[in-house]
Amino acid sequence: MMKSTWYPVIAVILIVIVGLSGCQEFFPGFSTTYEAQPTKVQYDISYGYQVNTSGAEHYEITYLCDIPEVLGISPTYSVLFNRDFEILNLANNTIVRWNISGDNETIFMLGLSTRIMTESFLISDLNGKGAETLDQLPIMYPETVRRYTHVQRNNTFLLAKALFRWLKTNLHYQVHPGVVGVQPAFVTLQNKNGDCDDLSFLYISLCRSLGIPARFIRGYLLTADENGTALVTPHAWAEVFVGGSLGNSGWVPVESSSLTTSIDIDVQQNFGVEDAFHLRLFTDDGSDESLTLYLSGISYVTHGIMKPPQAFVEISNFEVLNSQKLVINNDNIRHNE
Numbered sequence: 001m002m003k004s005t006w007y008p009v010i011a012v013i014l015i016v017i018v019g020l021s022g023c024q025e026f027f028p029g030f031s032t033t034y035e036a037q038p039t040k041v042q043y044d045i046s047y048g049y050q051v052n053t054s055g056a057e058h059y060e061i062t063y064l065c066d067i068p069e070v071l072g073i074s075p076t077y078s079v080l081f082n083r084d085f086e087i088l089n090l091a092n093n094t095i096v097r098w099n100i101s102g103d104n105e106t107i108f109m110l111g112l113s114t115r116i117m118t119e120s121f122l123i124s125d126l127n128g129k130g131a132e133t134l135d136q137l138p139i140m141y142p143e144t145v146r147r148y149t150h151v152q153r154n155n156t157f158l159l160a161k162a163l164f165r166w167l168k169t170n171l172h173y174q175v176h177p178g179v180v181g182v183q184p185a186f187v188t189l190q191n192k193n194g195d196c197d198d199l200s201f202l203y204i205s206l207c208r209s210l211g212i213p214a215r216f217i218r219g220y221l222l223t224a225d226e227n228g229t230a231l232v233t234p235h236a237w238a239e240v241f242v243g244g245s246l247g248n249s250g251w252v253p254v255e256s257s258s259l260t261t262s263i264d265i266d267v268q269q270n271f272g273v274e275d276a277f278h279l280r281l282f283t284d285d286g287s288d289e290s291l292t293l294y295l296s297g298i299s300y301v302t303h304g305i306m307k308p309p310q311a312f313v314e315i316s317n318f319e320v321l322n323s324q325k326l327v328i329n330n331d332n333i334r335h336n337e
Contacts (some may be wrong), residue, residue, distance in 0.1 A: 032268070032328045039120040039336055040322035041276045043230060045220070047313040048080060048111015049298050053104070056306035061100040063110045063298040063309075066093060066281035068219070070118045071248055071274075077114035091293050092285035110298070111312070116279060117321075121253060123246055123272035126332040128157030132243035134211055141213075141243050141250070147286035148213030148241060156212055156242040157252065161271050163206050164254055168266045171199060173257045196236045196257035203256045204238050213241035216284035217253070218294060220313065222277040230318035237278065247272070268328050 045068075053059050067074050074094060079085060085098045098110050134156055138145040174193035176183070185205040188194040194202065200216060207214035221235035238254045246252060253274035260266045284290045298309050324336035 031330050034326040036323045036325045038320040039324045041320050042117040043318040044115050044316045046113040049309040051108040051309045052307045055304050056302040057304040058103045059302040061300045063098045065096045069280040075114050077112045080109045080111045091290035118276050120276045121274040124335050128155045130245035131157035137243050144213050149208045160240040164271045167203050168263050199256040200236050200238045207240050215239050218282040219280040230315050232313050232315045
């Protein structure tokens with residue numbers, strides 16, 4: 001997945017990045033307290049596709065639906081259409097797959113419904129203590145490095161953070177209506193913009209080029225309007241593997257498409273942080289099969305004319321259980337209080 005043939009371009013970037021004080025901290029000491037934000041929420045969510053077979057003389061429908069995760073835990077869920085499905089483990093993800101065929105006119109609601117309770121995930125030490133160095137990573141975690149890099153004595157956490165800082169300094173978030181699929185990483189680099197998929201893919205490519213294992217995460221992002229009503233949209237972000245005692249079994253979440261007015265704030269709030277508004281559905285396992293699953297969605301074959309399936313996602317009973325302020329002290333340690 002995301003194998004790159006544009007290493008000369010990346011090499012220039014990496015020389016600049018690695019040359020910056022040997023991956024030392026790039027912003028001065030400070031003490032900052034942010035406004036309180038939700039750190040623990042719960043809600044009900046349903047998502048999938050509505051399929052209307054009116055006009056079809058015969059149809060065959062296949063849909064692979066990702067089961068949500070909350071930091072590696074799969075919540076209890078119910079399927080919306082309880083026939084013609086099976087539960088599979090594909091590319092290290094648990095998936096519900098429907099295979100439906102018929103010739104009657106009906107409406108299928110294919111997807112899942114579940115109740116989510118989740119808390120923000122925060123790596124407190126922005127100095128990267130506990131992460132392995134690049135030369136130790138393949139020795140201590142050879143399978144993870146092989147799987148997520150396909151391939152200097154620098155702290156992997158600080159190097160991944162430096163790449164993130166470079167990305168947010170030189171590229172910006174921008175959707176590209178009418179373009180189907182993810183931009184190639186070199187196009188995102190050339191255009192200096194992209195959506196959440198594009199920026200995540202580019203960041204992952206940069207990390208892998210340096211030998212830092214990185215993977216792609218797909219799911220949903222919740223936002224709340226001024227009335228406290230939750231809205232939900234499809235979203236993508238990344239994880240890097242730094243080993244040691246940091247993160248979720250060595251994996252550090254990275255939000256590549258956040259919008260902020262300060263690079264320092266972006267690092268503090270979005271590198272090594274996965275807030276309670278992120279819901280995971282799919283985690284890349286480094287294989288081509290994994291990328292195929294990410295791009296698969298729903299497919300159908302029909303005789304006659306059938307309306308295209310319509311994606312849906314609905315959220316209800318949203319409740320903020322806890323709100324806290326993010327604090328970064330003079331020693332570059334952050335915590336919620």
